[in-house]
Amino acid sequence: MHQRPYMTTLPARYSSFVPGAGTGTDFSEIIRLVGLDAMVRLQRELLRRFIKTVDQHDSRDRCFIATIESLADLACSCACKRPKKATMRGLNGTRSRSFCRFCGKPAGLKSFADDVSQVRGNDDNLRLSTKYCTDHQPQLPSGASNLAYRRAKRSVAQFDMELGRLNRQCANRGTPQAASGDPLVDRYFHQYLLSQTVQPADKGELRNQARLMVDSKLSDRKKQMLILQWDGLNQSEIAQKLSIKRQAVSKALKSLVACPKLLLLEG
Template identity: 60%
Template sequence: MVDMKNEQTIPIWDGCAPTVAEAIGQFQDRWQPYSKTAKRYPITRLVEELIDPAVAAYSTTLPMRCLGHIPGAGTGVAFSEIIRLVGLDAMVRLQRQLLRAFVLTEDQQSAVDQQFIATLESLIELVGASNRKQPAKSQVRNTRLNGQRLQGFCRFCGELAELASFAGGSDAPKVDDVDEKLRLSNLYCVAHRPKLPSEAWNPAYRKAKRAVAQFDLELARLSRQCAVRGTSQAKSGDVLVDGYIFHYMLGQTLQPADEAELRNQARLMVDLKLSDRKKQILMLQRSAFNQSEIARRLGIERQAVSKAVASIPEIFRLDPAKHSGQ
């Protein structure tokens, strides 16, 4: 992606079709007064004006096998009309389902397919950002909370930050707010809030804070790998680690748009201490190396291999390779 996600930015994926990328850029330039709740400036009207023509023009360049994976394409129903019919939340889910189906059934890793995936991802980003877009002046659920504060994922996982969760209708973030102070974080979820109701430091926050660099590293690797599933993309600098990420993600159905799930997966890897050494061991195990051979290959003691293997949860283990040239 060309940009990080925040309340003022709609990420456009590298390789997105130029006509769609240009339309998204124009959309963002003009979207300031628009939101899904605004009566004078409903955001679907801006989608209709700018995005519909771009999607329609791009659709005419695509092979038939692609058309069924863009909502409304080839049916005479405009992209914005699908949004009006199902809502922005459901539109994001629909787009993710269609993209996942394309990757699993049609993706040939051709230049056309790579541009198609980048374009679909960019359209998903646009709809997701439109769903999160707040009115120019807004409050959260009739409280004094400022709706313009960034509302998104927790810094440490795939759960919504307290403010975003509360704005979405959940009362979980204020369960302990007996004094109705509503000090809701726009950066951390309930589980990772820095302070507990007792005002003591939250151990989960401190643990995640210490490992934030590893979390970011694992998230970047997973995101790169699921963007191009057919080849190794983790770019860890170690062929065994890259191989592990590649084969592990083949057993998943995650796509880059599944940001919450990817963030939670990275959090799980960090919390369960799936180190790069353990990834190396798992990859060699997949290739039928025994523990003594693994130890010699990695230059460590066999007992260290045995101890590492015993500590790896089952969910991270790989299926053995079927030795037919793999």
């Protein structure tokens, strides 16, 4: 929606009553800049001034007033659409509202809405949140509290930390970049991403991998063990290197057997 073509049919003095018209700035762009409320106030004031000073009550002026009023309506709907588009794109990757807060799945109610029976049967007690995917809704479709949500909420700091490391390493694969504060953990992330084709732009995939890391209880200690194992060290050597007991290494590695091979650097 651009007001310029219409404005060119009018004497130049009309431009001063349309915000931005003198500069050719889009109506909705101005709204984005000054805010909708300010824009509506400004337009109302300009319209008042126009009626007082210019309006000759002829058809051209009536048309002008009507057009400005409908422009304001259109700009209003324009402005309502824009913020949604902007947030879908995400202002920064890690906090994009289009993703579930706890993973890489889309947030919102779409998949719930697809299954009408689920929503309909539980209208009264179901509280759906647009912050989370269907897996991480605070409440299950039955209305019961969701364990996956409570778990993810407890571990949100760890999720953000792993995601940050994955993002940093993914952006520059040549050398260890995770900046974990520990050289072995950094090397784990380096090796972990070398075996994959995931790209920095694959935000959802990286978020899912951070989720998987947290849900697999892959602590930094276990990451140290895995990279040393990848180096070819046996359990005694790993224990010696980390100054811990061999049994602790054995127990930790055993706890990971159900983990995806990728996380174990065996992918």
